[in-house]
Amino acid sequence: MADHNQQIAHFENICRAHGLKMTHQRLEIFHTLVRSSEHPSAETLYKMLEKKLPTLSLDTVYRTLATFVELGLVKRVETPGSQARFEAKIEQHHHFFCDQCGQLIDFTWHSFDEVQLPDSIESIGTIRDKNVVIHGVCNHCQNSDSD
Amino acid sequence: MADHNQQIAHFENICRAHGLKMTHQRLEIFHTLVRSSEHPSAETLYKMLEKKLPTLSLDTVYRTLATFVELGLVKRVETPGSQARFEAKIEQHHHFFCDQCGQLIDFTWHSFDEVQLPDSIESIGTIRDKNVVIHGVCNHCQNSDSD
DNA sequence: TATCATATAAGATTTATTCTTAACTGATAC
DNA sequence: GTATCAGTTAAGAATAAATCTTATATGATA
Structure with a gap:
């Protein structure tokens, strides 16, 4: 915590x-x-x-x-x-969005946070923030689907 | 194209x-x-x-x-x-969002597409799609700011 | 203790999106 | 070709999220 x-x-x-x-x-x-x-x-x-x-x-x-x-x-x-x-979370983190129930779950991924972006980004602009968004089905929904 | x-x-x-x-x-x-x-x-x-x-x-x-x-x-x-x-774009790609002008620019990042997600994801759910969203300022806005 | 930013209530407004109904159009099946 | 019916249009109403308005009340800070 x-x-x-x-x-x-x-x-x-x-x-x-x-x-x-x-x-x-x-x-x-x-x-x-x-x-x-x-x-x-x-x-x-x-x-x-x-x-x-x-x-x-x-x-x-x-x-x-x-x-x-x-x-x-x-x-x-x-x-x-x-x-x-x-x-209100301050620490760098990413989101898993459950397409079924709409729940949004935080996760961390340090190796991603440190990885370098592809060179092509330079021709686009200046970065403030980079985040991963995963869409999927959370385990809870997955389990309740099986009825 | x-x-x-x-x-x-x-x-x-x-x-x-x-x-x-x-x-x-x-x-x-x-x-x-x-x-x-x-x-x-x-x-x-x-x-x-x-x-x-x-x-x-x-x-x-x-x-x-x-x-x-x-x-x-x-x-x-x-x-x-x-x-x-x-x-309507089908190919796997990611988004750069310009916080200034609201423009949304596509980019590809193959090494990211192939990278494995952190193990912690397994305890969250099943993945359908993973995407990177970058927030920043596009070069166009960056240049027009300098007046 | 006084002042003034804020919160509240009640209701109106705005904006994106969706729905309704009735008339019309035009894509597809025959 | 023609009939059928899905889909479009127009015009307007309905929703829903978010914001604003005005007047009054509250309570944080100087």
């Missing part, structure tokens, strides 16, 4: 540096996202939080996520689903 | 095999997509075709693309943009 406290400290620093107030909502949304591995949508986050913050509004979740993405604290993950999904 | 005729023959076979009529609209939409390298959205395709098919409706473009995706003739490409984008 990664050191979430450190990440939350970083989050607080960034907010302070940008003169953003540390509201319960922001803190809880970030906490939830950092601790979740399911890459939730705004709506999912809203539901995850409704017990802890009964007055939270979906609008605030959207607004807050947009702020976080702008600050680079959170990433929007592209998926085939209709709703945008988010993650 | 790839052999588009072969791809179009394949397209016709698949349509016939599924009892789908070879309408002008379907043919032109597929032609345009096969020959385009810009991964157009439904709306972009619609605009690309409005001269050739003045009576074409946007609805038909959406409907036709959905049919093609279902038949596996066309792929929906996930991008950070709000509109879905499509490609």
Whole structure:
């Protein structure tokens, strides 16, 4: 398990540096996202939080996520689903997307991270980030298919 | 330049095999997509075709693309943009996405295609497809930034 | 303690996409 | 060739995700 406290400290620093107030909502949304591995949508986050913050509004979740993405604290993950999904994971990682259930699973692949890209990339542009996306069927779906 | 005729023959076979009529609209939409390298959205395709098919409706473009995706003739490409984008490219390839202009550029990387995935994948699921997505700034944007 | 950024509520707006219905077109089977 | 029926069109309605609006309330920080 990664050191979430450190990440939350970083989050607080960034907010302070940008003169953003540390509201319960922001803190809880970030906490939830950092601790979740399911890459939730705004709506999912809203539901995850409704017990802890009964007055939270979906609008605030959207607004807050947009702020976080702008600050680079959170990433929007592209998926085939209709709703945008988010993650607060900082370490370099890659995604396995289950075409059956829509689950998104992180994995690491250090040898890929260090490999050099093909020369042809130079004629295309400058790299900020390189990621692997695997599409397939997760083991859970695979097993439940066998009935 | 790839052999588009072969791809179009394949397209016709698949349509016939599924009892789908070879309408002008379907043919032109597929032609345009096969020959385009810009991964157009439904709306972009619609605009690309409005001269050739003045009576074409946007609805038909959406409907036709959905049919093609279902038949596996066309792929929906996930991008950070709000509109879905499509490609008819069959050969294994990867994507460079320009964060500045939203352009999506294909590239090939054979050594990646052949490399083995990390063992950890086995505990996740079965692979259908693996792709690299690079985010960065294309050379065109890079150059026009320097003013 | 005061100030002001933020959150909330309620509802309107925007945008992409899909659906509906009715009339028409044209591809394919015969 | 002609009939049939899938598919297209038009026009407009319906959905759904996301964003915005306005007025009021809250609560973090100086």
